[in-house]
Amino acid sequence: MRHEFEVREEIALDATPEEVWEAISTGPGVDSWFMGRSEIEPGEGNVVRHSLMGGTTTATVTAWEPGKRFTYQSDPSPDGTFMAFDYLIEGRGQGSTVLRLVHSGFLGDDWEAQYDALKKGDGMYLQKLAAYLKHFPGRTSRFNLLVPGPRVPGHEQVWEAFKGALGVAGEVAKGTPVRLSVPGLPAAEGVVERTDYPSIPSVCTGDALYMFMHGYRDTVVVEQHGFTEGVDVQATEQAWKSWLAQAFA
Incomplete structure (x- = not known):
């Protein structure tokens, strides 16, 4: 049975909108703070691939507004479960940015444990993103x-x-x-x-x-x-x- 979910997070980042965009919408940028390995084809309708622990999932870019919004949705599993990520970037004064994330979709039978992990994990990964932008600006992980x-x-x-x-x-x-x-x-x-x-x-x-x-x-x-x-x-x-x-x- 599918279970709908939604997690909303917001974080202030000591980085410009352009730096945040590079970190969330390019493979090397995402690999510098998120788990696994990502490949992102720029542009609406293109493909996002995410590889982790020997498996690869694919998603479709549903919104592509450089410096403003990046959204993608994973291909549905046979049971109809999927995940969507919607990033909104808002520039603030003195080179800072507010990043908003809406993580939504449908989870499967183990939805309670999965949802609990997502509620905790989404915020922690945004904190990790903040640390990356603060300590390693202009660099990507090897x-x-x-x-x-x-x-x-x-x-x-x-x-x-x-x-x-x-x-x-x-x-x-x-x-x-x-x-x-x-x-x-x-x-x-x-x-x-x-x-x-x-x-x-x-x-x-x-x-x-x-x-x-x-x-x-x-x-x-x-x-x-x-x-x-x-x-x-x-x-x-x-x-x-x-x-x-x-x-x-």
Whole structure:
């Protein structure tokens, strides 16, 4: 049975409408803050492809107004479920922008858990977008990783593990300095941009953007977007897998 849904989000961004447009309507821009890999053919009626965890979905661009509006709708599944994303850009003074997102469509039988994940996740990804635009203007990621871990029901256990990876002993809040300390990865200093207990939507170092998320059905997820060349991506992914296995053994 299909279940209709709608999620509305709004965020103020320290970026121009042109910078926001580049980040939400081009493949390299989206790949710099969102999960998976996106390919976007510019123009109304063209195709959006999104690949994640070995699968690819396609969508159709339904509105294309550069610097103002970008809308697309996924192809319906056999059960009639689909998702639509409607981004509205409004320029403000001093090079700032307000971005509004309406995420809608129809979910399937597991709709309650999916809807809960979307309500939380949409806002967190917009926070991650804000961190990207603030810390990496004019740059696009060279790679991005989404590494799922186990399902962990205890929020506090997840929170403490995330703090441990970031070298934080006390409270975690916007502006908290961190020192990434994960076996197999180079140590890196950075700062927390946003927190949303028990997730940390955005941590920025000099060359990477991270998300630590307690997500869909209590799955622990780490995401990394790297902005420098020469990184051994396979070894980086394996280091995160090993950390997840050990932290939540």
